[in-house]
Amino acid sequence: MKKRILSGMRPTGKLHLGHYLGVLASYVKLQDEYDCYFMVADMHALTTKWNESGSIREYRREMVLDWLGAGLDPQKSAIFCQSDVPEHAYLFTLLAMITPVSWVERNPTVKEMIRDMDLKDNVNLGLLSYPVLMASDIMVYRAEAVPVGKDQVPHLEFARELVRTFNHTYHVDLFPEPQPILNEFQRLPGLDGRRMSKSLGNDIVVSDPPEVTAKRMMTAYTDPLKARKDDPGHPEAGCVIYQYHKLFQPDTAPEARIQCEQGCLGCVAHKRSVAAMVSERLVGFQERRTAFAADPRSVDRILAEGHERASVVAAETVRMVREAMGI
Structure with missing residues (x-):
């Protein structure tokens, strides 16, 4: 039999190129x-969007x-x-009974969300107990693995610790310890050079039409020392466009680097070229998406089947x- 995995994403906005x-x-x-279970984590979205919950259904x-x-x-x-x-909520309640408060207070997932979203004095109980609900999501399907990036492996350890605690406390072998399935893709930088994020406003939305993508690409960070086309550029020094x-055309990238360094390729022209590469990569995605969106009941039907x-x-x-x- 195939091993079972569980993964999910919070519906807090449109997905970007990094996703x-x-x-x-x-x-x-x-x-x-x-054996895959992919979850729309709308309850998790409430940890930071409790006062904007009206948008969650549409984002979902x-x-x-x-x-x-x-x-x-x-x-x-x-x-x-x-x-x-x-x-999910039922098991979360039971797991909360065996979870020490010190575990959630020191958990890196919570600390990072508080820092990245600048919550500080606005931390609700739902956010504090976020790791317990995450563990419940995994354990309720007895998932054997969870796809994660390398930087997220420590977060999974919380769920593994709860699995060990439950099995030991109640003398059972009910839950497997979920193993990480590493996603080797490196985080895509945002248009400003920081990590790509909806909350930072530096993302490229994959469902946007090509003209919107092209317009967004024009805001991308490039070499600040290359003010004119014939100025020698330094594309390896943090230029997002390069x-x-x-990533999108590795075969032609070395030539573009040389042209930039020699002052033969301007930033505006390079941005237009790369915007076209991105839009070309998204053609199949957008065609499939449009086909499903044409049937207004398709999403509800798929979610109902998945729920069952x-x-x-x-x-x-x-x-x-x-x-x-x-x-």
């Missing part, structure tokens, strides 16, 4: 090798369309909403947990 080339590309490959639909456009197949993978499977060029499949496994897990705990 598409990293997370979604990984999802598409994994669905042929594993847009995100699923992005998944389908990227190539996720609902015949191969269960695609569902976290909030539609109440066993980094994109190496996910609920069977989740209900069986909760039944076994109750039996182990004696409640």
Whole structure:
């Protein structure tokens, strides 16, 4: 039998190029090798969007369309909403009873979210207990693996620790320790050179039409010392456009580097060229996405089918947990 994996994304906005080339590309490959459960983490979205919850439902639909456009197949993978499977919250409550407060206070996931989103004095209990709900998401499907980037491996250790604690406390071998499936794709820089992020406003949205992508690309950070076309450039010194060029057309990147260094390639022309590369890569994605979006009920139907499949496994897990705990 195929090993089971669980992964999810928070519906807090439209997905960007980094999501598409990293997370979604990984999802598409994994669905042929594993028993996949891909979750729209709308309950997790409330940890930081509790006062903007009206947008979550629409973002949820847009995100699923992005998944389908990227190539996720609902015949191969269960695609569902976290909030539609109440066993997530039920198991979270039980796991909270065996989780020391010190564990969540020192957890790097929480610390990073507080720092990156500048929350500081506005941390709710849901955010503080975010790692416990994340562990519940994994454990309710008894997932054996979780796709993560290298920088996220320590975050998974929290769930592994809870698995060990539960199995030891109740003398069972109910939950497997989820192993990381490393995503080798490096984080794509944003248009300003920092990591690409919706919250930083430096992203390229994959569902945007080519003309919008081209306009956004014009704001990208390039060599500040190259004020004119014939100025010698330094593309290896943090030029975002050159980094994109190496990713999308590695065969032609060396020639572009030489032309830039010799003052034969201007930044504006290079930005237009790379914008065209990005749009070309997204043609298939956008065609598939548009086809699913043409049927207004397609997303609801796919989520309902995924919910049915996910609920069977989740209900069986909760039944076994109750039996182990004696409640």
